[in-house]
Amino acid sequence: MAAVLREVACRTDMEVQGAETLQEEVHAEFSGLPLDEALRNLLPGVDYAVLGDLSSAQPVRRARLVIFGGHKKTDQAQVRNTAPVLIRPPEAGAALPSPVVHVDEDELIKRIMSPDPAAQETALNTLAGIDAGRAVEALEAAIKNGEPAARLEALQLLDRFPQANTDIVFSALRTALGDSDMNMKLYAIQASVRRGGSEAMNLLDQAFSSPDANVRLMVVERVAETKEGEPLLRHALSDPDEAVAVSASALLNQASSSIDQSSITTDRQSH
Secondary structure: HHHHHHHHHHHHHEEEHHHHOOHHHHHHHOOOHHHHHHHHOOOOEEEEEEEOOOOOOOOHEEEEEEEEOOOOHHHHHHHHOOEEOOOOOOOOOOOOHHHHHHHOOOHHHHOOOOOOHHHHHHHHHHHHHHHHHHHHHHHHHHHHHHHHHHHHHHHHHHHOOOOOOOOHHHHHHHHHHHHHHHHHHHHHHHHHHHHOHHHHHHHHHHHHHHOOHHHHHHHHHOOOOOOHHHHHHHHHOOOOOHHHHHHHHHHHHHHHHHHHHHHHHHHHHHH
């Protein structure tokens, strides 16, 4: 299916996004059918939309086919057994079809709440091309109100989203630390360690104040990867949970040994 769509795109100068999610086997012959009708016949059961204007040759208005999700299982056998789709090129001088289906922003925002990572990311990329600000807002809403899988994927997307400023990302990470899902807490801790800086350390201090010893242990294990984390590790030595205190002690000793070994190596090289 993906190869067929690429061929259609090549022949019609239409961009295609998300076709790699379609793995069904089909074959098609090109023969004189309006493109919008051909797509409907070629993609039954597929969640897709066409953005832009099929009749325009201007790059800024060029049509783009966006695949949000593949066929459902009940549709796959039907697609494999369907006769070849005939897609006939327009006669010479004939005008291309008028603009077809357009996706509104509200529909894209709903898709960003989807627990399907592929559909979520595709919708985000499409909305970002229209309004990056609304795309960021949609991710924030998904982090707060989505299903567990949707919340985690939205947090990861926001963390990587170039249009999201630092304050927005740290606000989302702070929200994730208060989430009931342990995966959200772990990602927030990892992202804070990776980002570093005073704001990140404030978040890690907040996470370490959790009454859950498992969360405190995650903080200790991750913060040991940074030099900024030494004060927090020393504070963890007096943690009431033995596992947390022992882990902090071991990690501090390990860091100290690494520094001593590095000093010895440097002295030998200087002599």
